[in-house]
Amino acid sequence: MTIEVLRPGVVVPRAGILRRFRRAVLADPLALAGVAVIALLVVLAVLGPWIAPYPGQGAGESDVPARMLGPSFAHPFGTDGLGRDMLSRVIVGARPALVVSLLVVGLAMLIGVPLGALAGYRRGRLDALIMRVTDLFLAFPPLLLAMAIVAALGPGLDHAALALAISWWPWYARLARGTATSLRERPFIEAARSIGVGDATILRRHIVPNSITPLLVQATIDIGTVILAAGSLAFLGLGASPPTPDWGLMVAEGRAYVLDQWWLSTFPGLAIFVAVLAFNLVGDLLLDLLDPRGTK
Numbered sequence: 001m002t003i004e005v006l007r008p009g010v011v012v013p014r015a016g017i018l019r020r021f022r023r024a025v026l027a028d029p030l031a032l033a034g035v036a037v038i039a040l041l042v043v044l045a046v047l048g049p050w051i052a053p054y055p056g057q058g059a060g061e062s063d064v065p066a067r068m069l070g071p072s073f074a075h076p077f078g079t080d081g082l083g084r085d086m087l088s089r090v091i092v093g094a095r096p097a098l099v100v101s102l103l104v105v106g107l108a109m110l111i112g113v114p115l116g117a118l119a120g121y122r123r124g125r126l127d128a129l130i131m132r133v134t135d136l137f138l139a140f141p142p143l144l145l146a147m148a149i150v151a152a153l154g155p156g157l158d159h160a161a162l163a164l165a166i167s168w169w170p171w172y173a174r175l176a177r178g179t180a181t182s183l184r185e186r187p188f189i190e191a192a193r194s195i196g197v198g199d200a201t202i203l204r205r206h207i208v209p210n211s212i213t214p215l216l217v218q219a220t221i222d223i224g225t226v227i228l229a230a231g232s233l234a235f236l237g238l239g240a241s242p243p244t245p246d247w248g249l250m251v252a253e254g255r256a257y258v259l260d261q262w263w264l265s266t267f268p269g270l271a272i273f274v275a276v277l278a279f280n281l282v283g284d285l286l287l288d289l290l291d292p293r294g295t296k
Helices: 014-027 029-051 056-061 087-092 092-124 123-138 142-153 157-183 186-192 199-207 209-235 245-255 264-288
Strands: 003-007 009-015
Touching: 014 029, 014 092, 029 056, 029 087, 029 092, 029 264, 056 087, 056 142, 087 157, 087 245, 087 264, 092 123, 092 157, 092 199, 092 209, 092 264, 123 157, 142 157, 142 209, 157 199, 157 209, 199 209, 209 245, 209 264, 245 264
Parallel strands: none
Antiparallel strands: 003 009
């Protein structure tokens, strides 16, 4: 039977977790809305170029005679300074927003989780060294550090993703270390050591799997936070560059016309807001659902 970790040292059927998650979502209208928005974002990210009303304009093609048109039946979100349909650009922009956020969180976990688990399990000088390096990165606000890295590497969506991953991994290292420290003296870990199981195997089969719960909650919330951070970098000219349909870049391009052509910044800004809110709502639901204290 397939099993999955719910609490340190406790496993339950995966089907049971999925059943509890489904019940919790259906019982919470806000969580249901969050899941629906995330599902919509995934659909837009995968099928955006095919479902956008003007796919070419979403990718950057211009239609100058139609420039600066307000919201209408033909252009529900209006058009920008080059006549591009804003609805198409918001739809197509879901892909870079979601891909970058998943890439950043994935890289941050790939770096931070093994280092944090190793530090918490081994302790001693190795723990002190890893944590001092982690503290060095945490001394800088994540967005400020990302801005400095992008400024050194040069603007671009790939450089922005790399910079955000470098500024994000210490949080996962701290989280993984705390969990590993609490697990290393548990009876099942001591039993594994007593029969000669190697440290690498214990980390891979016991420490990291039992750290999934807090890491999953943190990763879900961070996806939304990274969407906001990537949009901030693009707004400052350090992220995506034209004609990439990036939500933050669209907000930056429309800020000069915010009083007269309000739709240029409003709709991509709303897309960022809704995406961040959705991931936070689902993250809160997971926190309650997977809480080791069993509050739900």
